[in-house]
Amino acid sequence: MLKRILGLVAACLMAHAALAAPPAYFVHESKLPFAAVPGLASEREWGMHNGAGYRMEKPDNWNGKLVMWAHGYRGEGPELTVDNHPLRVFLLANGYAWAASSYSRNAYDPAQGARDTHALTKLFGSRFGQPGRTYITGGSMGGHVTGIVAEQWPQSYDGAMPICGVLGDYELFDYFFDFNVAAQTLSGVGKTFPYGDDYLTATVPATKAALGPAFPFLLNAAGQQFKALVQMQSGGVRPVFDQGWNFWTGLAGTPAGNFLFDRTWSTSSTWTRRSPPPRMPSTSPSSA
Numbered sequence: 001m002l003k004r005i006l007g008l009v010a011a012c013l014m015a016h017a018a019l020a021a022p023p024a025y026f027v028h029e030s031k032l033p034f035a036a037v038p039g040l041a042s043e044r045e046w047g048m049h050n051g052a053g054y055r056m057e058k059p060d061n062w063n064g065k066l067v068m069w070a071h072g073y074r075g076e077g078p079e080l081t082v083d084n085h086p087l088r089v090f091l092l093a094n095g096y097a098w099a100a101s102s103y104s105r106n107a108y109d110p111a112q113g114a115r116d117t118h119a120l121t122k123l124f125g126s127r128f129g130q131p132g133r134t135y136i137t138g139g140s141m142g143g144h145v146t147g148i149v150a151e152q153w154p155q156s157y158d159g160a161m162p163i164c165g166v167l168g169d170y171e172l173f174d175y176f177f178d179f180n181v182a183a184q185t186l187s188g189v190g191k192t193f194p195y196g197d198d199y200l201t202a203t204v205p206a207t208k209a210a211l212g213p214a215f216p217f218l219l220n221a222a223g224q225q226f227k228a229l230v231q232m233q234s235g236g237v238r239p240v241f242d243q244g245w246n247f248w249t250g251l252a253g254t255p256a257g258n259f260l261f262d263r264t265w266s267t268s269s270t271w272t273r274r275s276p277p278p279r280m281p282s283t284s285p286s287s288a
Contacts, residue, residue, distance in 0.1 A: 025105050027053040027080045034084060040092040046082075049123055051104035052116045053082045056097070058128045063095030066124060066131035070117050070138025070145035074106045085137075097131065099124050110141055110166075114148040121156065139163040178233060179260050186226045187211050204261045216249040216257065 032046040032053050041060040046053070069085040082102035085091060091098050101120045103113045121134060134157050138146035143165015150160035166172055184191050184203070187210035192203050208215040211223035219227060230249075231241050253259030 025051070025078050025080050027082075027102060029053070032082065037089055037092055040089070042092055043128070045127060049101075050116065050119055052120075053080055053102040054099065054120050054123070055082055055084065056099040056120070056124050056127065057088070057092065058097040059092045059095055061095050062097055062128075064132035065095070066097045066099065066121070066134045067091055068117055068121055068134070068136040068149075069098060069100040070113055070136065070142035070149070071100065071103075072138070072140030072142045073108055074103075076107050078106070080104070080106065086139075087137075097124070097128065108141060110144040110148055113142070113145040114152065117145060118149055118153055118156070133158040135159040135161070137161045137163060138165065141166050143167060144169075175233060176260060179230065182229055183207050183211065183226055183261075186222045186229070188222070200255075200258060200261065204258065207261075208257075216245060 027048060029048065032055065034044065034046065034055055036042060036044065043058045043060070045056045048054070067085065067087075069083075071083060074081065080102040082100055085098040085100055088098060099120050101113075101116045103109070103116045105112050117136065117138075121136075125131065136146050136149050136157055137160070138144075140163075143162030144167060146160050146162045147165060147167055150157060168175070180195075181191055181193070184207055187207045189203065189207045189210055192199065195203070211226055212219035215223060216227070227245060230245065231237065234241075248260055250257045253262060
């Protein structure tokens, strides 16, 4: 009887663990192959490495230099995807090789992106020979990945270029959270947190309507107060703030104007308000 009870308890615990487990990430390997650029002869390789999909390409006139690409935030879904370096044609035409990883998980996890990208850098060396110089570039969350890679493995890279990089670390996510709470408070709608499934369809439209007849372009007194608060929280008085305000609160996002209201940014499963940012373990130059 005791064994049966213990067996049932174990089964319940396993079922609970399965429900709480992160999504099973996967790569459609049929999507990894990529065609050559017409007129630019190269050696291409794609496949899987440590749970991540990858692409690598070395031009026939390789100058011995490698440029890694770190992609941005892909959402929280289970499918992992890899794309070509956005400067692929320019790089190949000028003799540079490039490589890119899908990372082995989605969500906002720049630490994992850094590990997977650095692992791909080493894989490239084993496949095509060690580059004379190695650079890393990345956009948005990929810019965060780029910063981590440069800090953790400085002996392995000769240059790093974050593009629109999320280098504000977790303070940026605090800003997103503050933006939403301040909008709700000043509008009189009232703070809603955690955000419900109808946040973008109900709470946000009500908040905008209470801040002006045509938010963000035509504001009432509460809306003007909110705009002034956003200005101070995002860097203070500056010449082009109005243009930035109109774009980020009126045009960016889906639907238009919802980028900063997207609850994903301030309730990401990877980030918790005021919690420590994802840090890489200490790495000595000898392990680069």
